[in-house]
Amino acid sequence: MAIILVRAASPGLSGAAVRDIHHHHGSLQCSSLLKRRRVPARRWMLCSLRYACLGLDPGPGEIGRTSSAVYSSLAVNPAGEAVVSSEQKVYDVVLKQAALLKRQLRTPPVLDVRPQQLDMPRNGLKEAYARCGEICEEYAKTFYLGTMLMTEERRRAIWAIYVWCRRTDELVDGPNANYITPTALDRWEKRLEDLFAGRPYDMLDAALSDTISRFPIDIQPFRDMIEGMRSDLRKARYKNFDELYMYCYYVAGTVGLMSVPVMGIAPESKATTESVYSAALALGIANQLTNILRDVGEDARRGRIYLPQDELAQAGLSDEDIFNGVVTNRWRNFMKQQIKRARMFFEEAERGVTELSQASRWPVWASLLLYRQILDEIEANDYNNFTKRAYVGKGKKLLALPVAYGKSLLLPVSLRNSQT
Ligand SMILES: CC(C)=CCC/C(C)=C/CC/C(C)=C/CC/C(C)=C/[C@@H]1[C@@H](COP(=O)(O)OP(=O)(O)O)[C@]1(C)CC/C=C(\C)CC/C=C(\C)CCC=C(C)C
Ligand SMILES: [Mn+2]
Numbered sequence: 001m002a003i004i005l006v007r008a009a010s011p012g013l014s015g016a017a018v019r020d021i022h023h024h025h026g027s028l029q030c031s032s033l034l035k036r037r038r039v040p041a042r043r044w045m046l047c048s049l050r051y052a053c054l055g056l057d058p059g060p061g062e063i064g065r066t067s068s069a070v071y072s073s074l075a076v077n078p079a080g081e082a083v084v085s086s087e088q089k090v091y092d093v094v095l096k097q098a099a100l101l102k103r104q105l106r107t108p109p110v111l112d113v114r115p116q117q118l119d120m121p122r123n124g125l126k127e128a129y130a131r132c133g134e135i136c137e138e139y140a141k142t143f144y145l146g147t148m149l150m151t152e153e154r155r156r157a158i159w160a161i162y163v164w165c166r167r168t169d170e171l172v173d174g175p176n177a178n179y180i181t182p183t184a185l186d187r188w189e190k191r192l193e194d195l196f197a198g199r200p201y202d203m204l205d206a207a208l209s210d211t212i213s214r215f216p217i218d219i220q221p222f223r224d225m226i227e228g229m230r231s232d233l234r235k236a237r238y239k240n241f242d243e244l245y246m247y248c249y250y251v252a253g254t255v256g257l258m259s260v261p262v263m264g265i266a267p268e269s270k271a272t273t274e275s276v277y278s279a280a281l282a283l284g285i286a287n288q289l290t291n292i293l294r295d296v297g298e299d300a301r302r303g304r305i306y307l308p309q310d311e312l313a314q315a316g317l318s319d320e321d322i323f324n325g326v327v328t329n330r331w332r333n334f335m336k337q338q339i340k341r342a343r344m345f346f347e348e349a350e351r352g353v354t355e356l357s358q359a360s361r362w363p364v365w366a367s368l369l370l371y372r373q374i375l376d377e378i379e380a381n382d383y384n385n386f387t388k389r390a391y392v393g394k395g396k397k398l399l400a401l402p403v404a405y406g407k408s409l410l411l412p413v414s415l416r417n418s419q420t
Contacts, residue, residue, distance in 0.1 A: 086246035090253065094281055097218060097257050098273040104216035128207040132159035135204075139166055142370060142397055146363025146404070150263075154360065157215055157262045160207040165225065165255055167204070172229045182230060189226050192219065216261045221254035228254070236303055237319075240310045241341075244292075245285065247306070252288035256280030263360035270414035271355040279352020283364070286345035287371050293338055294374050297325055297386035307338070325386030335383040339375050346372045354412045361408035369400040 077083045136159045137144040143162075147155045171180050171188060191201050196219050200206035211217065228250025238244040260280045265273065292299070292306040299306060300322050312318065315334040346368060353364050370392055377390035392400075 086242045086249070090246070090249045090281065091278075093220065093224070093249075093257070094277045095274060097220070097260075098277045100218050101216055101261055101277075102273050124203065125206060125210055128203040128210075129156040129159060132156070132163040132204060132207050135159075135166065136162045142401070143363060143367050145401070146366040149362045150359050153214065154262055154264070156207070157211040158259065158363075160204075160211040161217075161255075161258050161262065163204050164208050164222070165258075168225055168229060169251070172232045180233065182233060185226055185230050185233070189223065192222055192226065196222075211262070217258060218261075221257040224250050225254040237305055238308055241308045244306060244308050248285045248288040248292075249281065252291075253281040253284035256282075256284035260356075263364070264357035265355055266357050266412055268415060269355040269412045271352070271412065276352050276355050279349050279355070282345045282352070283349035283368060286342055286349055287367075289338070289342040289345060290371055290374050293335070293342065293378055294385060294390045296322065298389070300325070300386070311337070322386075327382060327384045327386065332383045335378065335385070339378065342375055343372070351413050353407075354410055355414060358408070362405055365404035365407045366401055369404055370397060373400070 133144070133156070136147070140162070147158050150158065168188065171177070171185065191205065194201060195205040195209045196212060198209055198213070200209040228247060231247060231250060235247075238247065257277060257280060260277055265271070265276050269276075296305075296307070305312075305319055305322055307322075312322075312334065315337075316330050317334055321328075321331070349368060353361055353368065356364060373392045373396060374390050377392060378385055381388045381390055
């Protein structure tokens with residue numbers, strides 16, 4: 001194995017941090033950091049892969065720059081010290097959620113919030129869930145269709161989560177967004193705590209209260225989504241991918257973490273709970289990156305640029321270029337790299353979908369295939385995401401459903417090798 005020591009050649013890293021970073025077949029590995037920073041080897045391999053695939057394979061002197069500019073477990077602060085990256089922080093949440101799920105499945109807690117304890121009129125919960133279903137159908141038709149294959153209890157739970165997420169997003173993205181203050185988000189969080197304690201404020205909250213009494217769902221991803229909305233209020237630029245990654249976790253990776261306890265892992269799956277959560281997180285990140293790439297023009301008209309500033313600068317692009325919205329070769333090349341990265345997150349997610357319980361796979365495959373096609377449409381639009389909205393047509397949408405169904409019948413990846 002060819003190892004190139006980069007040692008003090010890196011301007012962004014302290015000598016100790018680069019002690020044994022080695023460069024091997026286009027990937028970066030750093031064993032001292034793995035130990036000191038508890039970066040799991042698998043995560044490190046993954047970020048190395050993304051790093052290499054992005055074609056940003058650095059020369060030795062460039063490691064400090066690219067480690068924060070690309071996707072990495074290692075970030076560098078302005079003083080040149082290695083700091084825990086967003087990916088590592090989020091991975092700690094994944095580990096915690098996985099541990100909670102395992103513990104609760106072993107010894108289900110004595111539930112202190114039973115549906116019948118909720119102060120609701122007769123049939124109230126049924127109506128509440130039905131309303132959640134209607135909202136879901138109105139906003140996300142294809143996805144709604146996908147949920148129809150799930151068991152009734154799971155389907156209703158996913159609707160209730162969907163509606164809470166949609167309402168949270170509407171606070172900062174909806175018609176009243178201009179009037180939303182951090183205090184309003186604090187009130188929304190208090191409401192969240194109340195509904196987790198069995199004191200829902202309205203019927204839609206009551207549906208979620210009921211859902212969390214039936215499934216081992218933790219409050220943290222919900223809190224984190226509200227944190228993402230707070231960040232949307234105060235921030236309109238992202239310095240680098242590390243910052244953007246955190247934002248994507250907050251607003252979309254959280255959805256993946258909320259959904260796993262409801263969708264369930266296939267009883268025959270040999271995958272670890274952590275790996276399934278990681279895949280769910282990856283799907284959320286992939287979806288959000290795609291959403292950002294689709295909406296560049298629309299966001300710019302609201303004064304927002306979610307694309308990493310340092311990567312724009314490296315591509316010779318500025319905020320002005322985005323506001324002007326002219327598709328140039330620089331823009332095309334920049335977009336190609338961004339699309340490549342989003343696709344890598346989709347690939348990571350794919351490995352987890354097969355591990356979900358059989359009936360949950362179809363809607364997840366459908367949403368993965370449909371959302372990923374938006375990237376193909378951006379390409380088909382010759383990267384004009386300034387004035388053209390990438391849109392997956394009805395025909396392609398309909399075709400994705402049987403394809404997703406076919407994929408949902410596949411054996412979990414974790415079982416495939418052991419069967420041969
Ligand atoms: C089956 C399935 C997809 C279940 C998830 C259902 C669910 C609870 C969705 C909530 C989505 C939501 C309203 C999130 C609020 C924040 C937000 C709007 C995020 C963006 C969604 C797309 O919305 P849209 O295109 O309408 O965007 P605009 O508001 O118009 O800009 C996001 C891009 C994020 C969506 C993220 C997911 C759906 C996460 C998917 C991950 C899983 C379901 C985990 C699957 C498990 C494994 C193991 C892969
Ligand atoms: Mn939105």
